[in-house]
Structure formats: structure tokens, C-alpha cells
Amino acid sequence: xxxxxxxxxxxxxxxxxxxxxxxxxxxxxxxxxxxxxxxxxxxxxxxxxxxxxxxxxxxxxxxxxxxxxxxxxxxxxxxxxxxxxxxxxxxxxxxx
Numbered sequence: 001x002x003x004x005x006x007x008x009x010x011x012x013x014x015x016x017x018x019x020x021x022x023x024x025x026x027x028x029x030x031x032x033x034x035x036x037x038x039x040x041x042x043x044x045x046x047x048x049x050x051x052x053x054x055x056x057x058x059x060x061x062x063x064x065x066x067x068x069x070x071x072x073x074x075x076x077x078x079x080x081x082x083x084x085x086x087x088x089x090x091x092x093x094x095x096x
Contacts, residue, residue, distance in 0.1 A: 005057055009057050011050075012053035012057065015046045015050035016046070016047060018043075019044065019045070019047035020043070022042050022043030023043035023044070026039040026040070037089065037090060041088060041089040042086060044085055045088075049078070049079065049082035049083075049086075052074075052075050052079045056072075059075060
């Protein structure tokens with residue numbers, strides 16, 4: 001399997017696992033615990049990022065050029081939404 005399929009797939013699995021853990025238990029990885037103020041929102045951000053990387057992998061597997069471009073646009077927008085959610089989860093409640 002080529003690396004451009006393995007890397008986004010692995011990232012999708014890691015983000016999905018982290019997002020599920022954050023939503024179900026409130027668990028955040030140790031290196032992010034100090035910054036994350038709202039673990040549930042951060043979990044949703046990770047799930048959106050997982051979906052974006054899954055869409056990227058699916059886009060590589062498509063044969064049609066227009067469908068591949070559409071998957072790229074969906075991936076870009078999902079990554080942007082996930083980034084916005086992750087930043088919002090790190091803001092303190094006074095800064096919202």
C-alpha cells in the first residue's frame with residue numbers, strides 16, 4: 001500500500017479513537033490536558049478531523065477526476081472546521 005493511503009488512514013483511526021475517548025470519558029492526551037478547557041468539544045473536533053482524513057483516503061481511491069476534486073474540497077473544509085472546533089475547545093470560558 002502506498003504511503004499516501006496509509007498515513008491519512010492511520011491519522012483517521014487515531015483521531016477517531018481520541019475523539020471517542022474524549023466524548024465518552026472526558027479523557028484528553030497528557031500533552032494537551034493543560035490547554036483543553038472543554039473536552040467534549042475537543043472530542044467533536046477530533047471526530048471531524050478523523051472524518052476529514054477518511055475522506056482524503058477515500059478521495060485517493062476514486063477514479064473520476066471531478067469526484068476526486070470534490071473529495072479534496074470536502075477534506076479541506078472538514079479540516080478547517082475541525083481546527084476551529086479544536087481552537088474553541090482550548091479557549092477559556094471568559095474568552096468565548
